[in-house]
Amino acid sequence: MGNSYGAICRKCGGRFEVREGGGFAFHLLHCTKCGEEKTVRFDELGEIHAAYLKGLQGPYAVATSEHDADVRNTFPGEAIGEKEYHKQVEAFAGNCQCSGRYTFRAKPACPGCGAKAFDKDPDANHRCYD
Numbered sequence: 001m002g003n004s005y006g007a008i009c010r011k012c013g014g015r016f017e018v019r020e021g022g023g024f025a026f027h028l029l030h031c032t033k034c035g036e037e038k039t040v041r042f043d044e045l046g047e048i049h050a051a052y053l054k055g056l057q058g059p060y061a062v063a064t065s066e067h068d069a070d071v072r073n074t075f076p077g078e079a080i081g082e083k084e085y086h087k088q089v090e091a092f093a094g095n096c097q098c099s100g101r102y103t104f105r106a107k108p109a110c111p112g113c114g115a116k117a118f119d120k121d122p123d124a125n126h127r128c129y130d
């Protein structure tokens with residue numbers, strides 16, 4: 001579900017790896033200011049994730065469908081929609097040390113100069129994880 005690729009910064013020419021999307025077991029957020037990456041595991045989220053699974057029509061992912069159905073049947077709390085879920089995950093992720101916030105929408109940035117404009121590196125390996 002997630003993937004990573006090599007990137008070349010348009011500003012400083014630095015090369016770095018960008019990861020996008022999450023996996024079966026975690027979300028990937030970025031800082032709104034500096035672009036730093038933050039992973040939030042579903043098991044850390046606990047009830048927040050369970051409430052979201054309960055609100056889904058089907059399983060979050062085929063690989064976890066048994067677990068997801070189990071949660072839907074046993075979680076006693078209120079189901080929440082995707083918008084509310086994202087809000088809660090972002091609140092859970094908290095603030096970056098640069099004072100920015102971690103959000104789903106924030107874009108990764110060059111670790112060298114902080115620019116958010118970069119091109120895919122055609123020579124780097126494109127790789128899928130999870």
Ligand SMILES: [Zn+2]
Nearest residue numbers: 031034096098
């Ligand atoms: Zn930051």
Ligand SMILES: [Zn+2]
Nearest residue numbers: 009012110113
């Ligand atoms: Zn740069």
